[in-house]
Amino acid sequence: MSAEPATPALAPTDFIRDIVAADVTENRYAKIVTRFPPEPNGYLHIGHAKSICLNFGIARENNGQCNLRFDDTNPAKEEIEYVDSITTDVKWLISGWADHCLAFKAKGASPEKTTVNGLPDYFIAPVFESKIENQKSKIDSEPFSASSYFDQLYEYALVLIKKGQAYVCDLSPEDTDKYRGSPDKPGQDSPFRTRSVAENLDLFTRMKAGEFPDGTRSLRSKIDMASPNMWLRDPLLYRIRHTAHHHTGDQWCIYPLYDYAHCLSDYLEGITHSICTLEFVDHRPLYDWVLTSLDLPRALPHQYEFAKLNLGYTIVSKRKLLQLVNEKLVSGWDDPRMPTLSGLRRRGIPASAIRQFVTSVGVTKFDSLTEVAVFENAVRNELNPTAQRRLAVLKPIKIVLTNIPAGEVIACTATNNPQDETPTTRPLALTREVFIESDDFAEVPPPKYFRLKPGGEVRLKYACIIKLDEIVKDATGSVTELRCTADLTTRAGGINVEKKVKGTIHWVSATQCIDAEVRLYDRLFNVTEPAAELDFLRVVNPQSLEVVTAKLESSLASATPADRFQFERIGYFSLDKDSPVGPPLAGAPRLIFNRTISLKDTWAK
RNA sequence: UGCCUGAUGGUGUAAUGGUAGCACAGGCGACUUUGACUCGCCUAGUCAUGGUUCGAAUCCAUGUCGGGCAGCCA
CATH class of the missing domain: 3.40.50.620 (HUPs)
Structure with a gap:
């Protein structure tokens, strides 16, 4: 077989x-x-x-x-x-x-x-x-709603009353509770359980007509007050609520349960x-x-x-989510750290990733706790083949390529997405001064450090190999710039393109880049099951948001919120809905990017 | 100590009386102008005890542990 x-x-x-x-x-x-x-x-x-x-x-x-x-x-x-x-x-x-x-x-x-x-x-x-x-001819439509069935529901209640299967009960909410008994003790019949059909019909009609105040009467099913299942002990069908409904207005004062x-x-x-x-x-x-x-x-x-979904490090209780909003621990229901669909959307997570995730979790009756890694994997799986690659430096440190004259622009070509069958490209400018990620330089490198170190070489992606000659520091001893030599023969088309170095890092031209606010999100809670905490506010991660001013390659100026980017070697990013769209004007607010999710980093572990 | 429900590697999930598989996570390696991706290998599991059966994750019994239920909420 x-x-x-x-x-x-x-x-x-x-x-x-x-x-x-x-x-x-x-x-x-x-x-x-x-x-x-x-x-x-x-x-x-x-x-x-x-x-x-x-x-x-x-x-x-x-x-x-x-x-x-x-x-x-x-x-x-x-x-x-x-x-x-x-x-x-x-x-x-x-x-x-x-x-x-x-x-x-x-x-x-x-x-x-x-x-x-x-x-x-x-x-x-x-x-x-x-x-x-x-x-x-377009028909106007709207979602279904239980409130548009109130008439029929009322009719059905009348049928139940006539069949002797429902009755009007005058017990107060407190007494209803007492009569219900407890899981291990049977309840008692309501004294109103034996009312005649005629009386029930009369009373229920008058309930609907608004003759009685809230809580004074209810319509109950007549099932079994001794049932081991609490929900079969004559559960309520209708309660009186003199409250306007967002859909039916003041039309009703009895509402079905x-x-x-x-x-x-x-x-x-x-x-x-x-x-x-x-x-x-x-x-x-x-x-x-x-x-x-x-x-x-x-x-x-x-x-x-x-079984409903339980996700690690996540809270979904409406009350608690509301608390996060009210206490300004997040910016709103659509804060990109929120587990709301509007939050996930704003964060740049594609709907397809959410679908793939919930499908991968499966459907069972087992009360499980799913690791966030499964969700993150689904997001990366969706983004990797679709996101446009761009170069961006989140925490810049300046490099001076001493053998490139000021004002000279060396044209490079970058690949938009290597996952494409026929990848497209875009131009990139290499200049005398560039920024690299401060993490990509170490004066005292740890073991197996592939990036820039004293006397060492790295490749600037899509450009050439550079060698660190000199570290310039200010009076306080902090590094102000790195002076390097660029080996232009290692550029694409150069005689030494094939030269291998262990490290390849991202960069942007210091003179041809744009500034942007970049919001880096981390998990909102520090524990896997925040909902299990006595006080979930105490396990809120204070570092769940970090805002940096980043240097981006200039092509990012025309980004739109629908675009999905991978900032190479960093993660996936998208334009925030509050960000201005289009090339920044002088004095105008700058672009805002959200980090959807970082790239996997097996080196950092 | 009433009723309902469930239990398979670290996590999630398949196998519906016939080889316990997949994904994620973790580890090792290959590849790499992303320490990404991709690829290869590895680690690790049927809650317990009995029973039925040629054969049990699966059926039966008992136990253990977990979740849910006593709103005029949904």
Whole structure:
């Protein structure tokens, strides 16, 4: 038996995809439909990326659809600002990969009443932005949202009441808690559990009408107060909240809870596979209870759970991320050190690298902690073949090439990306005075030091070999310049091009370079599991940002934020979104570059 | 001491009763006008104890350890 070549990058497989594949084989659904259902109460982060890639990935691999849906059933926590940032981040992350699977709904639409197998039903149809853009008459669309199902959800609640499966409870929040019992002790039935259908209908109608203050009554499912599963002890379906909703305004004062709204939202949208994280395993019987209690005519969605992503040296808790922002430990939600998608984007990390990373981590039920090295590897893998090589000196030290006259310009040719099949080039100017990296010179070199040292030779990349003759110091003894001789016969085309030296270093012309602010980022925390600390603020890395004024080769003056650069021998960089674009004018703010990630450095270790 | 869930090299993940493989990390070496990339080699694993079986990471039993659950949050 010859083994098929493994292609995990192209066709990832995991226990959820196996279930989907089996459902496809057995023709259980006409189309595979998944969904990404964030609550609009914060910014998306690297952990969400795993869920997004799983849901859109499954849709993509099965010619299916993935809905972006806002799980906006709690008006107290949600804001329109978040729906906008989430929509932007999702589109960015799937761009060029699963755009065609992304489903929205028609703007303002709510589920339509239909008949299926002679039974009344509701369904909301998808709209694909990727398709309407090609059409003449553009349909306005928007993401799905639980709040656009409030009418249907209310109707379904009425059905549950009429079937005797839900009741209005007058217990206070505190008493509800007491009656619920504890994990090892059964709860007690609410005294309101036996109310008549008529009374329940009356009370629930009046709840909706706004007759009662917050917290005075709730609609509860009638399941089992003695269930060993706490979530089956008559969980609440509706609570009273006299609070305006970012989407429905003042229209409602009762709002459905997650366990009631989520499964039905899935059903209304025709979701087939409802994928969530492990903490919802205990909720699954409730998910199924609601759906099966309602005698719905179409195929029911099913919930599957996987372990969320844990990344070393990273925090994703909304509360803690907010604390970093509020206490000005970072510049904002999109600070390049933040694990938010907007932060990673600003840092210059390509969406494809994030996708590759979360795919490489896999999907299981094991609560794991992934090393940051895996993420960094994915980023470098994406950047190496695409980033344009440039020369930049972060911490300059001046070299004088004593045998090159002042004013003379020696033209050199640099390769833009050696990884290209047919690499392109650009011109570089070698002049009498150049800057090199101060790390690339050592007066007292450590063992196996390949770089510039007294009496030693190195190659200036793309130019020629130079030899250090003299170290010039000021009165305090610090080095002010290095006087070297350039061996011009070792240039490309020269008779001694083939001459080998151990070290090759980067440089820029002192007279033909530009200044730029370069922000060097390091990990935000000093410990692998900052979330496990009693006080995570105490393990914030005080050196997570270093700002330097660097000398860049002049071609970098025309950089745009979309460009990805590798500053040779240093790392990958991109223009910050706040940086002025285009050639710097006199007196104008200078360019700002972010270091996306350093190059691997096996010498520094 | 109720319910749910899980345990494979340092890390993550495959193997669905039949050769424990891959990636990352680490080590050594080759190549190199990036101490990068690339290439080669190496290190290292089935939680424990029993059982079923010709054969067990996989099935069964017991135990150990980890994670989750008692919001009118999602």
